[in-house]
Amino acid sequence: xxxxxxxxxxxxxxxxxxxxxxxxxxxxxxxxxxxxxxxxxxxxxxxxxxxxxxxxxxxxxxxxxxxxxxxxxxxxxxxxxxxxxxxxxxxxxxxxxxxxxxxxxxxxxxxxxxxxxxxxxxxxxxxxxxxxxxxxxxxxxxxxxxxxxxxxxxxxxxxxxxxxxxxxxxxxxxxxxxxxxxxxxxxxxxxxxxxxxxxxxxxxxxxxxxxxxxxxxxxxxxxxxxxxxxxxxxxxxxxxxxxxxxxxx
Numbered sequence: 001x002x003x004x005x006x007x008x009x010x011x012x013x014x015x016x017x018x019x020x021x022x023x024x025x026x027x028x029x030x031x032x033x034x035x036x037x038x039x040x041x042x043x044x045x046x047x048x049x050x051x052x053x054x055x056x057x058x059x060x061x062x063x064x065x066x067x068x069x070x071x072x073x074x075x076x077x078x079x080x081x082x083x084x085x086x087x088x089x090x091x092x093x094x095x096x097x098x099x100x101x102x103x104x105x106x107x108x109x110x111x112x113x114x115x116x117x118x119x120x121x122x123x124x125x126x127x128x129x130x131x132x133x134x135x136x137x138x139x140x141x142x143x144x145x146x147x148x149x150x151x152x153x154x155x156x157x158x159x160x161x162x163x164x165x166x167x168x169x170x171x172x173x174x175x176x177x178x179x180x181x182x183x184x185x186x187x188x189x190x191x192x193x194x195x196x197x198x199x200x201x202x203x204x205x206x207x208x209x210x211x212x213x214x215x216x217x218x219x220x221x222x223x224x225x226x227x228x229x230x231x232x233x234x235x236x237x238x239x240x241x242x243x244x245x246x247x248x249x
Contacts, residue, residue: 004036007111009059013110016057018085021130026120033116037101039063046087057092058084062178063160067099079104079179079187081181085134092117092131103177144231150189151218154198157188159226162207162214169223173216180212 005013015020019027036059039045045056048068059082065086067076077099080086087097091114120127152160161184165175177184185195199209205225206217216222 012083012215013057016085017134018088021133023126026124026127030112030116030120034110034112037109037111039107041105043101045103046097046102048098048100049096052087052090052095052097053114055088055114055117056086056111057107057112058082059110062104064102064104064106065099066102076183076186079183089135120140154194155191156226157202158198159222169219171219173219175214177212177214184202
């Protein structure tokens with residue numbers, strides 16, 4: 001089924017944290033044993049507490065990790081999109097999935113058998129080194145993202161997320177939010193009401209939000225506005241916004 005992978009998909013795989021350090025002799029057998037799958041919105045890709053027989057690489061769409069709590073409620077503990085891997089740690093160590101993996105939008109993903117990945121680790125030192133490297137880089141990336149999330153103001157988080165949805169950086173931009181605003185607030189470490197206030201404040205800077213549709217009058221104007229407060233990449237000098245860091249449910 002991997003013969004249906006697009007060239008851009010293969011490039012994304014080879015550039016990912018998990019696979020980019022693997023030599024072709026390791027990467028090719030793992031890819032050959034994997035299957036290309038799809039999931040519709042609200043469909044489960046994997047279930048909490050089931051044995052982790054697969055790890056996953058997202059090719060398109062958004063997927064959320066939802067953990068069922070003892071009190072019957074659910075907590076969203078993560079949102080993932082194209083180019084990200086899921087469940088590699090539990091799959092490679094033979095554990096259970098700690099949460100449900102639920103598609104938020106239509107999702108296309110590569111399903112990698114954990115047994116094949118473990119066999120590669122056991123028989124080829126290059127695979128073990130690649131996966132250890134990927135795990136370390138993943139942790140470093142997560143730590144950096146958490147630090148940036150705490151340091152940046154809500155406006156900067158929102159603008160950065162909007163620009164992450166499009167490669168366009170000039171002129172007028174029209175885009176759609178990939179999921180509802182409650183999930184977006186959780187993703188950005190904000191309360192839903194804080195997100196609503198931020199969108200309202202951005203109207204003065206040419207950002208119009210109507211439902212899931214976002215119209216940005218001028219990308220340059222929006223970038224200039226953020227740069228006046230330190231810029232998207234240098235926001236660590238700001239005090240964090242007084243929002244509770246909570247997951248959206």
